[in-house]
Amino acid sequence: MLEKALQGNKAYWGWIASLLVVIGIGFVFYVYQLQQGLGVTGLNRDVSWGLYIGQLTYMVGIAASAVMLVLPYYLHDHKAFGKLVIFGEFLAVSAVVVCLLFVVVDLGQPQRLMNVILYPTPNSVLFWDMVVLNGYLFLNIIIGWSVLHAVKKGVRPASWVKVLIYVSIPWAVSIHTVTAFLYAGLPGRYFWHDSLLAASFLSGAFAAGPALLLLILMIVQKVSDLKIPKEAIQTMTKIITYAWAINLFMVLLKIFSAYYSQYPAKMAAFDYMFGGYGGEQLMPWMWNFVFLGVVSLALLVIPSTRNNPVTMTIALIMVFVAGWIDKGLTLVIGGFIPNPFKVHTEYWPTIPEVFISVGVYAVGLLILTVLYKVALAVQRESAS
Amino acid sequence: MAINRRTFLKAAGLTTLAGVAGHAAMELLAPGALEASGAPKVGEYPEALTAKRWAMLIDTEKFTTAQVYQKCIDACHVLHNVPHIPGDQEIKWLWTDSFKHVFPDQQHALVPERIKNQPFMALCNHCDNPPCVRVCPTKATFKRDDGIVMMDMHRCIGCRYCMAGCPYGARSFNFWDPRPFIENIDPYYPTRMKGVVEKCTFCEDRLAKGQLPACVEASEGALIFGDLANEDSEVRRVLRERYSLRRKPSLGTDPHVFYLI
Numbered sequence: 001m002l003e004k005a006l007q008g009n010k011a012y013w014g015w016i017a018s019l020l021v022v023i024g025i026g027f028v029f030y031v032y033q034l035q036q037g038l039g040v041t042g043l044n045r046d047v048s049w050g051l052y053i054g055q056l057t058y059m060v061g062i063a064a065s066a067v068m069l070v071l072p073y074y075l076h077d078h079k080a081f082g083k084l085v086i087f088g089e090f091l092a093v094s095a096v097v098v099c100l101l102f103v104v105v106d107l108g109q110p111q112r113l114m115n116v117i118l119y120p121t122p123n124s125v126l127f128w129d130m131v132v133l134n135g136y137l138f139l140n141i142i143i144g145w146s147v148l149h150a151v152k153k154g155v156r157p158a159s160w161v162k163v164l165i166y167v168s169i170p171w172a173v174s175i176h177t178v179t180a181f182l183y184a185g186l187p188g189r190y191f192w193h194d195s196l197l198a199a200s201f202l203s204g205a206f207a208a209g210p211a212l213l214l215l216i217l218m219i220v221q222k223v224s225d226l227k228i229p230k231e232a233i234q235t236m237t238k239i240i241t242y243a244w245a246i247n248l249f250m251v252l253l254k255i256f257s258a259y260y261s262q263y264p265a266k267m268a269a270f271d272y273m274f275g276g277y278g279g280e281q282l283m284p285w286m287w288n289f290v291f292l293g294v295v296s297l298a299l300l301v302i303p304s305t306r307n308n309p310v311t312m313t314i315a316l317i318m319v320f321v322a323g324w325i326d327k328g329l330t331l332v333i334g335g336f337i338p339n340p341f342k343v344h345t346e347y348w349p350t351i352p353e354v355f356i357s358v359g360v361y362a363v364g365l366l367i368l369t370v371l372y373k374v375a376l377a378v379q380r381e382s383a384s
Numbered sequence: 385m386a387i388n389r390r391t392f393l394k395a396a397g398l399t400t401l402a403g404v405a406g407h408a409a410m411e412l413l414a415p416g417a418l419e420a421s422g423a424p425k426v427g428e429y430p431e432a433l434t435a436k437r438w439a440m441l442i443d444t445e446k447f448t449t450a451q452v453y454q455k456c457i458d459a460c461h462v463l464h465n466v467p468h469i470p471g472d473q474e475i476k477w478l479w480t481d482s483f484k485h486v487f488p489d490q491q492h493a494l495v496p497e498r499i500k501n502q503p504f505m506a507l508c509n510h511c512d513n514p515p516c517v518r519v520c521p522t523k524a525t526f527k528r529d530d531g532i533v534m535m536d537m538h539r540c541i542g543c544r545y546c547m548a549g550c551p552y553g554a555r556s557f558n559f560w561d562p563r564p565f566i567e568n569i570d571p572y573y574p575t576r577m578k579g580v581v582e583k584c585t586f587c588e589d590r591l592a593k594g595q596l597p598a599c600v601e602a603s604e605g606a607l608i609f610g611d612l613a614n615e616d617s618e619v620r621r622v623l624r625e626r627y628s629l630r631r632k633p634s635l636g637t638d639p640h641v642f643y644l645i
Contacts, residue, residue, distance in 0.1 A: 037578035038542070039559035044472035048547040048557060108542015108557065108579025115522040115541050126521035126545055187515055187635040188551025340553040340632075341485035345472055 001145075001152065004377035005370040011223070012373070019366045026359010029352040030105060038108055041353045046345035047336040051329075051353050052106040055360070056099045058208075058328035060179045061201060063095035063136065065209020067172035068239050074165050080231035083379060084217065089144040090371040091213055092172075096137040098364035103130075105356055125181045132175045139168045144371070152378045176201045183335060191269035191335045200250035201327070206243035208323030210236050211316040216368075218313070224376050237312060241300040244319055248293050268342065273334045278344030282334055285325050292322035431594035436613030437531045438586055439640040440597075441622055442505050446606035450503050453480045459602035460584070465575045467565030475556040477584040478507045478599055487631060499645075507599075508533060508554040508584040509631060509639030516546035516555065525581070531612075531640055532586045542579040551635050555583045612640065 008016075033040050043050050069088035072078035104110050121127045143164050150157040180198035187193065194200075214236050220226050258266035268277075276283040296318035298305075305311040338344050349357075447453055460466070460478040467475050480503035484491045487504075510533050516525050517533060524539035525546050547555045561578040569575060573589065576582055586609075587597035600607040610619035619642075628642040 037558065037560045039473055039578075041559075043559070045474060045547075045556060046472065046553065048544040103543075106543070108544070108581075109540065109577075110542075112522075112539075112541045115524075115539060119522050119539070121521050121523050124519050124521040124545070126519065126543060130521070182545075183548075186519070186549050186551075187637065188632060189548065336548070340488075340551050341481060342488040343485060 001148065001374050001378060002370075005373045007377075008373065015369065016366070019362045019369070022362040023359050023366065026356050026362065029355040030359065033105070033352055033356060034110070038106075040350060042348050042350045044345055044347060046339040046343070047333060047347035049106070049332050049336070050347050051349040051357055052102045054328045054332040055357055056102040056106075057179060057201075057332060058324055059095045059098045059102070059364075060133070060176050061205025061323070061327060062209045062212055063092040063099065063140075064172045064176040064202065065205050065213070066092035066140065067169055068206050068210050068236075068243075069213070070165065070172070071169055072235065074162075075169070078235065080229045080235060083226075084228065084232055086144055086148060086375050086379075087217060087220075087372065088213055089140045089147075090375060091209075091216065091368060092140045093137060093144065093371060094364040094368040096133055096140070096175075097367055098360055099133055100137070101360045101363060102357075105360060125178060125185055129175075129178050129182060132171065132178050136168070136171050136175050139164055139171060143168060144375075148375055148378050151382050154382060173202065176205055183331075188340060189335050190263075190265040192331075194254065196250055196253065200247060200254075203243050203247040203250060204323050204326060207240045207247055207319050208327075210240050210243075211319040211323070214240075215313070215316050215320065220372060220376070225380060226376060233312075234307070237300060237306050237316075240316070240319060241297070241306065244293070244297055244300060248297060251293075268338055269334060272337055272344060273330060278338060279346045281346045281348060282330050282337075285330055289322050289325040289330070292318040292325070296322065429592060429594075433591045433594055433596070435530050435611035437611060437640070438510065438591075439531070439610065439612040439619050439642065440507075440510075440586070440600070441608040441619055441628070441642045441644055443606045443608065443644045444499075444502065444504065445644065447505065447603075448498075448502055450480060452603075452606065453503055453505055455602045456505070456599035456607065459598040460587075462568075463570060463587075463598045464573050465562075465566050465570055467562035468567070469560065469562070469565050473557075473559040475558065475562060475582065477556070477582070478505065480504060481506055487629065489632065489634070490629065504643065506552070506554070507641065508586075509552055509637070509641045510586055512638035512640065513636060515549035515551065515637060519545045519549040521545065528588075532588050533583075534585055534588065535580075535582055537574075537576055537580045537582060540580040542581065544581060546581055551632055551637065552639075555581050557581050 041050065041052075066088040069081050069085050073081040073085050104113060107113060116127060116130055143161060146161045147157050150161075177198040180201040183189070183192035184194055184197040214228075214233065217226065217228050221228055255270060257263075258270055271277040272279065273282050273286045296315045299311050299315035299318070300306050305315070333347055337346065457478045457480070461468075461476075464477060466477055469475055483495060483499050483502070483504055486506055510531055512531065514525075514527055514533050517527050520526075521543060522539050522541055524536045524541070525533065526536070527533050542557070544557055547557060558576055558578045558580055563569070563575050566575065587595070587599075590597060595601070596609055597607075600609045608619055608622055610617040612619055614620065622644065623642060626644045628644050630639045630642055633639070
């Protein structure tokens with residue numbers, strides 16, 4: 001089926017070519033980082049994780065959100081999602097690949113990557129993150145590919161595929177939960193040490209992931225013959241609305257527990273992030289998150305703006321960007337500031353770091369494009 | 385080809401014979417070579433200093449100026465080829481900071497002037513329940529039976545999870561190749577490569593040779609090092625007599641560096 005990705009018009013090949021150029025630039029910067037060391041990044045002794053691990057965190061959520069299509073379709077027989085489930089699964093595949101690549105580019109000694117498998121360490125959450133991410137990748141590749149194969153042949157998917165689909169539902173929850181445990185299990189990092197972190201990760205992901213998927217599908221609809229059923233859009237925007245409301249509620253819970261208790265170490269994180277105490281790097285981003293979060297929630301809650309294609313699209317973009325500020329930028333960096341000495345060391349990504357990240361995302365988009373191209377071609381053939 | 389029980393037993397017997405004969409031949413031709421190829425055994429060196437649980441006491445009454453501390457820091461950093469990298473990507477095994485930074489939770493407005501203005505030494509706390517060991521995905525950082533938290537720089541993949549885990553900021557990452565930043569490389573201690581994490585090891589290399597840690601030796605009695613498990617040791621005697629603080633005890637890491645006040 002993969003050969004279907006080799007047929008396309010000029011625009012398709014132009015898109016592929018520009019992705020390859022961006023990947024190439026990112027790769028050149030990565031080679032530079034390999035030679036010089038991670039000193040070329042803005043990371044430092046106090047903020048030891050930054051842009052890369054932030055993208056890992058955000059993209060794990062995007063991957064996990066595929067379950068928001070899989071679950072209604074397979075467990076509740078929500079037929080409107082029928083033709084879209086495959087796109088959710090393929091988005092998950094590319095998102096997980098992006099996650100794994102971000103882990104690799106973040107390592108100081110990437111050629112020793114296999115040590116994680118050669119010396120399996122069950123007491124490390126990172127070991128389990130590796131297990132669940134790779135497992136989820138294989139699950140979605142196998143499920144997506146075999147379901148598509150069945151569509152092509154005009155038969156029902158084999159029963160073992162059904163079993164894998166049911167397995168994939170809790171598995172999706174596990175990838176974001178385990179990723180949250182990376183942070184929530186550390187002593188002395190007060191901003192992360194939060195039993196609700198996994199739950200708030202999931203609620204944020206179940207809003208931002210479907211928002212991204214819907215935006216991508218609207219683009220796909222423009223450039224191909226895909227038709228998104230109106231009912232599917234309505235269900236998805238409702239899912240996004242509820243998940244987003246819960247996510248913002250959890251932000252308020254954190255702020256309450258820090259400030260009402262007057263717990264200094266907990267307040268210090270928010271003082272820095274929202275108040276700029278000790279540095280102003282993240283403050284504008286946090287307030288943008290609040291603005292985007294509140295306005296998008298209003299647009300999504302009000303039925304007339306939720307069902308209006310223009311305001312809905314604006315709301316989806318806002319949710320996606322706010323989700324990125326929250327998980328992709330401020331969560332990881334904010335957790336390190338102030339440091340264990342209550343000193344504020346700031347971090348900001350450097351040019352190599354940004355280009356490497358953009359390159360990794362371009363790899364994800366390339367995989368996504370190829371998989372979507374195949375899926376669209378197969379669905380078109382089976383319909384005719 | 386199916387193997388029945390008879391063939392299997394024959395093969396097993398032959399291999400055992402070959403193994404025994406081979407072992408005997410090796411012992412004859414190169415005595416001790418087989419033992420040498422095994423894992424090195426701790427305690428092989430009769431002069432090595434051993435303890436059930438190593439601990440360090442920092443006598444803050446004897447450390448009053450930065451100069452005294454500097455002798456300890458230099459002794460440590462020169463001996464272990466710790467590079468001088470300027471800026472926030474630095475490497476440090478042993479350093480000083482103010483009371484309010486080393487003990488952020490003990491800070492109040494009426495801390496005596498002496499305490500407020502004097503530098504405090506900071507280093508790896510060699511915790512009994514070290515978060516860095518718990519989070520490391522490759523066992524590159526591990527705790528020895530005598531309590532020393534160690535780094536295997538050949539195993540480390542540079543994920544820096546231990547840095548996120550350590551609540552004492554005691555770990556450094558080699559953002560750059562450290563060698564150009566070392567003034568005089570000591571050939572008796574390995575330098576590190578870029579992309580790995582490193583930290584204080586309580587001078588396990590010196591203990592194995594029967595020497596006290598370099599900082600303890602340079603401190604002229606201001607640092608006391610010994611076996612906390614031994615009731616008759618000096619560290620136990622001093623801890624019985626004087627008041628001591630540990631960094632962030634509420635986190636449950638059980639640090640084994642004590643500050644005598």
